[in-house]
Amino acid sequence: MDVILSETLSAATAPLVLVSGIGILVLTINARYIQATSRTRELYDRSLEADAPASINHEINLLVLRCRLLKYSFATLVLSTILSSLLVIVSLFDRLLELSVPVIEIFLMAGSCLFIFASMSLLFVDVLLSMKATMIHIGRSSDSTR
Secondary structure, three states: OHHHHHHHHHHHHHHHHHHHHHHHHHHHHHHHHHHHHHHHHHHHHHHOOOOOOOOHHHHHHHHHHHHHHHHHHHHHHHHHHHHHHHHHHHHHHHHHOOOOOHHHHHHHHHHHHHHHHHHHHHHHHHHHHHHHHHHHHOOOOOOOOO
8 A cells, every 4th residue: 555655656656747837937938928018008008198109000010919929839738737647647547447557648748748848938038128129119120110
C-alpha cells in the first residue's frame, strides 16, 4: 500500500509543479494586461484633447494589439492548466487503478507544454510592441507620424 501511495504521489508531482509554474506566468501576464488597458484608456482620454499629438492614435492601436495578444496568451495558459490538471487526474487513475495509458499522458503533457510555448511567444511579441509604443511615445520612431 505504501508503494502504491508513493508511486501515485510521484506521478502527480510533475504536473502539479507545472500548474504552479503556470500560475506565476498568469500573474505576470495579468499585470501586463492591466498596465496595457490602463495606458490605453489614459491615451484615449488624452487623444480627445485639442492639443493631442498626431502619433497618439498609432500608440493606442499598438496598445490595443498588445491587449489582444495578452488575452490570447492568457487563454493559452488556461488551456495549458486544464491539460496539466487532466494529466494529474489521469496519472492518479493510472497508478491507483493500474491502468496503462501512456499515450494519453504524453499527449496531455505535450499539449500543455505547447500551450505554454504559444503563450510565451505571444508574450514576447507583446514585449516587442511595448518597446515600439514606447519609442513612438518619446518620439524616436519613424512610425511616430502615423
